[in-house]
Amino acid sequence: MAKKKVSDTRVVLTSTVVSVFDVSLNAFVAIVTGSTVMLSQALQGLSDMMTGIVLFVGVKKSKRRPDTQFQFGYGREVFFWALIAGIIMFGGTGLASVYFGYQQFIRPEPVDNIWLAFIVLFFSFCTNAYSFSLSFRRLRQSGGTAGWLRRLRHSSLIETKATFFLDSIGTTATGIGIIALLLFALTGDSRLDGAGGIAIGMTMMCAAMLLILDIRGLIVGRGAGQTTSRRIIDVAESVTNVRSVLDLRTMYLGSDKLLVILEVHLKDGLDTDTIEELIDTIKRTVTIAVPSVYSIQVEVETPDDELSDL
Structure with missing residues (x-):
């Protein structure tokens, strides 16, 4: 029996819903614990949520029927909205995470209730991993016989690639957060909490740059591989x-x-x-x-x- 194909709308909506939970939980825990890692997690979730909303708008607009002015349809509009999403990822949250992490590193503040942070990070890891799996499956379904890295590089499913980057960042960021807070719990050095925030921010910025460069080729007029x-x-x-x-x-x-x-x-x-x-x-x-x-x-x-x- 053939597996049900994962739609672009399902991928984007799932990523957005996961992001809403991430923002709510991580922001609450960041206030309770005072952890920069948890603040970075909240910012990363906020980036995912805003990006998911932007991509959802782009997907819907791109499916409008052709008319006399746009005779090939509005499909390329999704590239524009994905570019906006990449800019949000880079400047709106990546830089902010690096800034707050740097402040915690040079002027360490105490971190409390570390156990609560671990519980929320584990939950975030599971939800982001599920959302990541949907993006992964949709890219695989559209790739034909090409290898995995080649599919990722040459696929035009830009809304899925954007959520793929976001969800992979979310999964990676929670892993970084767990490691950073575990080291803090073992050493008691609050600067490790700041270092974790910086690492999460740098990860977001790198992924955003990869996405923006990919979108550039599609906007210019990239053809098939x-x-x-x-x-x-x-x-x-x-x-x-x-x-x-x-x-x-x-x-x-x-x-x-x-x-x-x-x-x-x-x-x-x-x-x-x-x-x-x-x-x-x-x-x-x-x-x-x-x-x-x-x-x-x-x-x-x-x-x-x-x-x-x-």
Whole structure:
């Protein structure tokens, strides 16, 4: 039995709900304990929540139907909202965590009720790990036969990649927090609490930069990777009466929405009706074989070497 496909809406909503719990619990515990690690956890959860809301808006807006002004639809709008999410991650919470951690490191304040912090960190680790697993599964389901790192690098599922980064940060941050507070419990040195806050902030900033750089390529107009491009060419050339694909151009119009322009060389002696039916067959065959193809245009061309012989 095939596993149920994880939707983009489910991934984003789950990450947002987890973030709401993180902010509430960690902010309360940060006040009770005075721990900078817990404050950083609350800021990280706040970043996740704000980012989740922004991404949810982006996903919904990107699914609007094409109109006369946006004839290819609004799919690329999700890239804009994901960019805003990356900026929030970097400046709004990453820098803040580093600042508060630095203040605790140079001017240590006492940390109380450490056991309460451990309980909440363990709970946060479990919820973030579950949310992370959904993002991981959605990326795996869309990756075809490509390796895991290649899927992560080349996938256009930017809203899922954003939540993947956020949830991996959340899981990593709770791990860092547990280690930092465990060392504090063993040594009694409050500066370790500050060092944990700095480490969490730096982790958020690094992940945000990776996300922003990835979004930049999609906004500029990144196309499909070599594996997908090779698959499109092979499928098109497998159609009867197609000699070869002369050129292929692709560009992502949104999350997992690929624009494809094919130049094909056909066998000689075909009449107009046959060529028209053949073009429709190529479009249908490629779309079925590569589900991410959202819009496809097929152009019939003659190779340059044959033109020179005329």
